[in-house]
Amino acid sequence: MSKLTAAIVGPGNIGTDLLVKLTRSELIEVHSMVGVVPESDGLERARKMGVPASAEGVDWLLAQPVKPDLVFEATSAKAHLANAPRYEEAGITAIDLTPAATGPLVCPPVNLDTLSDAPNLNMITCGGQATIPIVHAVSSVVPVPYAEIVASIASRSAGPGTRANIDEFTQTTARAIERVGGAGRGKAIIILNPVTPPMIMRDTVFCAIPEDTDTKAVAASIEKMVAEVQTYVPGYSLRAEPQFDEPRDIWNGMARVAVFLEVRGNGDYLPPWAGNLDIMTAAAARVGEQLARRKATS
Amino acid sequence: MTDKIRITDSTLRDGSHAMAHRFTEEQVRGVVHALDAAGVEVIEVTHGDGLGGSSFNYGFSLEDDVRLVAAAVDEATQAKIAVLLLPGLGTVEDLKLAHDAGASVARIATHCTEADVSLQHFAAARDLGMETVGFLMLSHRIGPDELAKQARIMVDGGAQCVYVVDSAGALVLGDAQERISALVKEIGHEAQVGFHGHQNLSLGVANSVLAQQNGARQIDGALCALGAGAGNSPTEVLVATFERLGVPTGVDVQGALAAADDVVKPFLHRLPFADRGAITQGYAGVYSSFLLHAERAAERYGVPAHEILQKVGEAGYVGGQEDMIIDVALQLAAERERAS
Numbered sequence: 001m002s003k004l005t006a007a008i009v010g011p012g013n014i015g016t017d018l019l020v021k022l023t024r025s026e027l028i029e030v031h032s033m034v035g036v037v038p039e040s041d042g043l044e045r046a047r048k049m050g051v052p053a054s055a056e057g058v059d060w061l062l063a064q065p066v067k068p069d070l071v072f073e074a075t076s077a078k079a080h081l082a083n084a085p086r087y088e089e090a091g092i093t094a095i096d097l098t099p100a101a102t103g104p105l106v107c108p109p110v111n112l113d114t115l116s117d118a119p120n121l122n123m124i125t126c127g128g129q130a131t132i133p134i135v136h137a138v139s140s141v142v143p144v145p146y147a148e149i150v151a152s153i154a155s156r157s158a159g160p161g162t163r164a165n166i167d168e169f170t171q172t173t174a175r176a177i178e179r180v181g182g183a184g185r186g187k188a189i190i191i192l193n194p195v196t197p198p199m200i201m202r203d204t205v206f207c208a209i210p211e212d213t214d215t216k217a218v219a220a221s222i223e224k225m226v227a228e229v230q231t232y233v234p235g236y237s238l239r240a241e242p243q244f245d246e247p248r249d250i251w252n253g254m255a256r257v258a259v260f261l262e263v264r265g266n267g268d269y270l271p272p273w274a275g276n277l278d279i280m281t282a283a284a285a286r287v288g289e290q291l292a293r294r295k296a297t298s
Numbered sequence: 299m300t301d302k303i304r305i306t307d308s309t310l311r312d313g314s315h316a317m318a319h320r321f322t323e324e325q326v327r328g329v330v331h332a333l334d335a336a337g338v339e340v341i342e343v344t345h346g347d348g349l350g351g352s353s354f355n356y357g358f359s360l361e362d363d364v365r366l367v368a369a370a371v372d373e374a375t376q377a378k379i380a381v382l383l384l385p386g387l388g389t390v391e392d393l394k395l396a397h398d399a400g401a402s403v404a405r406i407a408t409h410c411t412e413a414d415v416s417l418q419h420f421a422a423a424r425d426l427g428m429e430t431v432g433f434l435m436l437s438h439r440i441g442p443d444e445l446a447k448q449a450r451i452m453v454d455g456g457a458q459c460v461y462v463v464d465s466a467g468a469l470v471l472g473d474a475q476e477r478i479s480a481l482v483k484e485i486g487h488e489a490q491v492g493f494h495g496h497q498n499l500s501l502g503v504a505n506s507v508l509a510q511q512n513g514a515r516q517i518d519g520a521l522c523a524l525g526a527g528a529g530n531s532p533t534e535v536l537v538a539t540f541e542r543l544g545v546p547t548g549v550d551v552q553g554a555l556a557a558a559d560d561v562v563k564p565f566l567h568r569l570p571f572a573d574r575g576a577i578t579q580g581y582a583g584v585y586s587s588f589l590l591h592a593e594r595a596a597e598r599y600g601v602p603a604h605e606i607l608q609k610v611g612e613a614g615y616v617g618g619q620e621d622m623i624i625d626v627a628l629q630l631a632a633e634r635e636r637a638s
Contacts, residue, residue: 167391239625
């Protein structure tokens with residue numbers, strides 16, 4: 001099968017982790033790694049791995065005689081909004097790992113098979129990739145009028161882009177909980193924890209559910225979904241059985257299920273505590289490979 | 299003459315934790331009216347975890363935050379209404395809604411090592427023309443110099459005052475003093491320094507006095523100590539104590555005492571108290587608002603609240619990680635199961 005070629009724009013934590021994953025892929029060949037800071041650690045790694053690297057930004061990329069089929073963008077929402085039309089003009093499909101969310105939102109275990117031919121696909125957020133599968137697992141059994149997620153990540157895994165734009169994380173994730181997860185209303189919370197040794201990424205999903213919910217059916221749906229996510233993030237696991245609670249006054253009379261997750265990363269760039277990087281880049285790589293498969297069969 | 303200090307009353311924000319976020323509009327109006335009449339210049343009104351805090355994780359507000367802010371603004375004649383915002387939880391959009399409702403002071407809170415997540419919110423608050431205050435939570439977790447560097451980040455981002463926030467009530471006298479001094483040295487010529495104390499080790503008022511003596515000019519309190527853990531430094535005690543020390547606060551002592559006794563005390567279900575759970579929080583350095591959540595998890599899973607809090611402290615969880623309390627309770631319950 002012929003490989004698709006892909007550039008990575010944004011050599012920070014996410015871009016560098018993705019670089020490691022894509023160099024292992026049988027369906028994608030890394031075209032180049034592009035940044036704007038010459039002394040970037042990510043660019044240096046790319047060069048050492050024999051991947052063309054440039055600190056001259058997207059201008060450099062689009063001036064190359066042979067352009068990539070795909071670009072994975074891991075910069076900031078603002079940068080992606082500026083770059084997206086240029087990729088489209090150049091006929092390059094963009095897989096967006098920023099919270100810009102201009103294109104359709106993709107969460108592989110929920111909607112990978114129904115990917116559109118859109119020129120731009122958005123990977124939501126790390127917290128979204130970790131939690132939306134669970135929201136979807138619950139909402140496919142019972143109506144979920146409201147779902148809320150709490151993502152706790154190690155401070156060291158949150159780069160300057162994430163820190164400067166933390167509102168975009170909460171807003172994009174909340175929207176995706178609704179549109180992809182299937183909840184009536186979504187809310188997202190992100191917490192940075194500086195403890196040493198760093199804490200492994202943790203995610204909690206709370207879904208409001210009907211009082212007479214078939215809890216066994218919901219629990220089975222959640223377990224099936226966890227197994228599905230484990231096919232591309234082996235360190236994704238439940239910390240405990242899903243917890244079902246009766247309606248309470250302080251929850252405005254809603255019954256709920258609470259799901260406690262741990263996301264242990266593969267340790268490709270940052271160590272295994274940075275599960276947030278791993279689940280984001282593994283999901284993005286999966287989307288790229290799906291596009292490669294589709295191209296090969298079309 | 300001694301510089302005047304400004305008291306910010308947080309009964310209607312930190313006290314929201316102790317009330318399980320069930321304040322009514324009538325209570326808000328009553329408290330604002332009494333504080334305003336006593337001469338308190340800043341009154342904070344928000345869900346305990348700030349704008350957007352209404353949730354499964356922290357507890358849902360009985361009444362919409364923005365409506366309560368609007369009621370407080372309506373009731374106040376001279377006091378400014380402040381709101382709290384924790385980046386990662388509340389957003390600039392929430393801040394704009396609160397500003398539209400009349401809030402004029404934005405207090406932006408981060409964990410003490412994560413000040414750089416607040417820059418977008420300080421910029422927005424300044425653009426809206428709001429007064430800005432930075433809140434470095436769980437200030438006991440890092441040393442004075444490191445804390446001062448984080449305060450610097452907030453001031454460079456637009457904070458006009460930065461607080462040493464003793465969220466766990468864990469600072470013991472000199473610890474508070476050193477942190478205030480370090481902040482005054484680093485940012486004192488450009489911004490004010492504030493102190494927010496908790497009573498878990500009964501040192502909220504004493505720490506506040508030390509803070510004032512070391513240069514702090516904004517001090518937080520709450521009527522009847524109504525706040526997370528064993529509560530905040532009681533506003534009425536702060537006002538009385540500072541008057542005896544000859545430090546002007548602009549607040550009338552009798553007015554503050556009346557506000558506490560006649561307005562707040564009658565609607566309290568329980569007075570904040572340094573019980574086993576709350577003292578454990580001060581001792582182990584645990585975020586004060588975890589207390590009621592630990593009590594609920596203790597009841598649900600049959601494990602003692604103070605053991606949960608001890609474990610939460612050991613794990614180094616920070617403000618906002620209320621979900622981890624259930625996780626810890628589940629682990630403790632599983633350990634008990636295996637041992638029996």
